[in-house]
Amino acid sequence: MKDLQQILKNITQLTNNIETNYPELYHFLDENPMTLPATANPQLDINVFSQYLDDLKLLLKRHLKSHKGKLE
Secondary structure, eight states, rough: OHHHHHHOOOOHHHHHHHHHHHHHHHHOOOTTTTOOOOSSSSSOOHHHHHHHHHHHHHHHHHHHTTTTTTOO
């Protein structure tokens, strides 16, 4: 299993890719690097970040599939 540092690095790279190359999709992420968690002590562990990375990948995959003809 990947360690947390690698997962965070992958999240950052994928988010930057989406922001740069797919700004129309980045808009739907509804995230801001300055946003703080709403709870006082959020339970953020490797599983949460791993799931988030998987969700980002799936979001991009679905976007590319649904816009396949439109992007060319």
